[in-house]
């Protein structure tokens with residue numbers, strides 16, 4: 001049976017697929033990862049966890065013009081598969097084979113060679129600063145795991161984003177796990193945030209509110225997945241603060257209905 005994976009070898013091919021076809025592609029990539037990594041080993045779990053994310057990124061952005069900066073970059077296998085390295089994927093982590101991390105000499109789609117945890121935010125910020133000075137318009141997307149937040153360099157970057165650039169895209173891929181279970185204050189904060197009743201109420205309210213929107217005027221495509229959408233949007237809401245003003249309460253929604 002033919003696979004979408006056999007037809008996809010570049011981000012341009014990904015963009016041509018429908019959403020349903022991309023879902024099927026995700027399944028095929030997951031299978032490919034399991035089969036190929038069974039031979040030489042490698043970072044299976046982190047890559048299984050970013051299959052949809054990587055497809056979505058290639059759907060929205062266009063490397064090599066846009067830059068993806070993967071923290072550690074042990075989770076860049078799917079990106080490699082989608083950027084012309086599919087046929088050599090079975091060589092990953094072998095002598096003369098594909099590198100297990102991002103490597104600039106391996107592909108124009110790899111803008112940053114990594115391996116160490118915690119460097120991506122800082123590197124991405126540097127790229128944004130250079131872009132702004134050049135006056136070009138490419139996007140720089142930093143994808144970092146919760147392990148990045150155990151590194152001082154990450155905090156240096158976070159501290160400087162707002163006064164360095166107006167355009168910085170960061171995706172926190174928080175699976176509550178690094179090499180081992182996370183410890184520390186930041187990890188506690190993130191866990192507290194997603195378990196907080198107000199946060200969970202906001203998710204529910206957003207779901208109720210967005211399900212009442214006509215499809216065409218839905219605030220965004222992500223509104224069809226309210227739980228996920230709100231998780232990304234709500235981190236600025238103070239845990240003990242007032243309800244966010246942009247969010248109608250469940251009571252207001254049912255009163256209006």
Ligand SMILES: Cc1ncc(C[n+]2csc(CCOP(=O)(O)OP(=O)(O)O)c2C)c(N)n1
Pocket residue numbers: 046049071072074075115116117118144145146147148173175177178179
């Ligand atoms: C400075 C440094 N310390 C330790 C490691 C070993 N290491 C490889 S992957 C990883 C954790 C990655 O966790 P996270 O970024 O949260 O991504 P996940 O694998 O959970 O998706 C670590 C600590 C490293 N690469 N660099």
